[in-house]
Amino acid sequence: MAKGRKPHDTQPPRQKAFLVGADIRSTEHRAKGQHLTLQASMEELALLCDTAGLDVVGTMTQTLDTPNVSTYIGPGKVDELVTWKESTGFEVVVFDDELSPRHQRELEEKLGDKVIVLDRTGLILDIFAQHARTAEGSLQVELAQYEYRLPRLTRQWTHLARQAGGGAGRSGNGGVGLRGPGEKQLEIDRRRIREVISRLKKDLDKVREQRATHRKQRKRSEAPVVAIVGYTNAGKSTLLNTLARADVLAENKLFATLDPTTRQVRLPHGHTVLMTDTVGFIQKLPTQLVAAFRATLEEIVEADALLHVVDATHPNALEQAETVMQTLSELGAGNKQMVIALNKADRLPGGPADPAGAVAALNLPGVLSDGIGVSASKRLNLDALLAELEAVLFERMTPITAVLPYRAGDLIALFRRSGVVDAEVPDEKTVTMTGRIPGRLLDVFLPYQPGA
Numbered sequence: 001m002a003k004g005r006k007p008h009d010t011q012p013p014r015q016k017a018f019l020v021g022a023d024i025r026s027t028e029h030r031a032k033g034q035h036l037t038l039q040a041s042m043e044e045l046a047l048l049c050d051t052a053g054l055d056v057v058g059t060m061t062q063t064l065d066t067p068n069v070s071t072y073i074g075p076g077k078v079d080e081l082v083t084w085k086e087s088t089g090f091e092v093v094v095f096d097d098e099l100s101p102r103h104q105r106e107l108e109e110k111l112g113d114k115v116i117v118l119d120r121t122g123l124i125l126d127i128f129a130q131h132a133r134t135a136e137g138s139l140q141v142e143l144a145q146y147e148y149r150l151p152r153l154t155r156q157w158t159h160l161a162r163q164a165g166g167g168a169g170r171s172g173n174g175g176v177g178l179r180g181p182g183e184k185q186l187e188i189d190r191r192r193i194r195e196v197i198s199r200l201k202k203d204l205d206k207v208r209e210q211r212a213t214h215r216k217q218r219k220r221s222e223a224p225v226v227a228i229v230g231y232t233n234a235g236k237s238t239l240l241n242t243l244a245r246a247d248v249l250a251e252n253k254l255f256a257t258l259d260p261t262t263r264q265v266r267l268p269h270g271h272t273v274l275m276t277d278t279v280g281f282i283q284k285l286p287t288q289l290v291a292a293f294r295a296t297l298e299e300i301v302e303a304d305a306l307l308h309v310v311d312a313t314h315p316n317a318l319e320q321a322e323t324v325m326q327t328l329s330e331l332g333a334g335n336k337q338m339v340i341a342l343n344k345a346d347r348l349p350g351g352p353a354d355p356a357g358a359v360a361a362l363n364l365p366g367v368l369s370d371g372i373g374v375s376a377s378k379r380l381n382l383d384a385l386l387a388e389l390e391a392v393l394f395e396r397m398t399p400i401t402a403v404l405p406y407r408a409g410d411l412i413a414l415f416r417r418s419g420v421v422d423a424e425v426p427d428e429k430t431v432t433m434t435g436r437i438p439g440r441l442l443d444v445f446l447p448y449q450p451g452a
Helices: 038-052 075-088 101-111 120-131 135-164 181-219 236-244 287-292 294-302 317-331 355-362 382-395 409-418 439-448
Strands: 015-024 054-064 092-095 116-119 225-230 261-266 272-277 305-311 338-343 397-405 420-426 430-438
Touching (some): 015 038, 015 075, 038 054, 038 120, 054 075, 075 101, 092 101, 092 120, 101 116, 101 135, 116 120, 120 135, 135 181, 135 287, 181 294, 225 236, 236 261, 236 272, 236 338, 287 294, 287 317, 294 317, 305 317, 305 382, 397 409, 397 439, 409 430, 409 439, 430 439
Parallel strands (some): 015 054, 092 116, 225 305
Antiparallel strands (some): 261 272, 420 430
């Protein structure tokens, strides 16, 4: 390189984004799963944009009784948005709520072809596409994107027709770009996408079957499974790294890791558990993602217990926790045994010396009142967290009597290892074992109860 010449920046320039949010008064139209205030939700949207590689150049909000049928926001706000485009030069508009295909089409017509109109769902799908690392994760994101884009193909073909000047599409009935060959091509593309969606669902069903097989094998082992859940960026991966001395990707970004990772963790009295780090939740989590990530999210439903990680320093910690609890309920995991870790307690006043006391001083309400103050990054108060998890998994046991054939030696050994044996009565072909076992193993031994 010549002396004095600066190296070229190989990173593409970040696109400029303008954010739009609406406070919808009508409960009928209020976004599902919305626990944050509009301001907090917009701040979160800005963080999502940063994660996606966008620079936010402005924000606009509006209070509405119901969304405008054509453009979501009112006509006056659309005109204001056009003015902001001229002054800031934004290239992307991101709405905090999900837009209908008509909303996107009408807004792009108002703003011009060079402006991309996204909603929160589209933005999150883009982030997931950037961060998926495994073949399974890529399949899940691809399915979600295709299902999201299928009803929006009309908008894309309208753009294509305008750029091509209409051509043969001017003949026949219908709007410009949606007649003749354009209409046929649109239907061909829709059919192809439906075929791709069908194939992806079949591939993911195979993944689901494989996961079910693995879970069945784990059920017959002595190691319970703990799913780590929480709002995105609460510190789940950092906690798993610390507890398991692992190297799971942990960044100060929303959705830094998507693919589930499982590691062994040893509890205070020598028991071993398998901990699985799962995808972070967020308010208004796209329904397409929940459906596509069904196989992964089943790890939560089938887990023996949940470790719910909450960022204790976040001003909306309670609202974030409520979002997680609502999502868990929708997944069918709302009644799971749960331990709550109030993470990042070292950043609270007095936290480095006494994380539990620092959290107690916050007097957190609701589901957070029983949380345990910890710091995953500083390794503070983790023994108390693991002791509580051990109590949930192993000390709160269910009484049972099981008549086990000698050929089922693995189950006899499992009862002795993981349960508490009060009595063993052998006969010629079986041994009757009476005692207590962890609730997670109940399904394994129920078929062997007397009279079963």
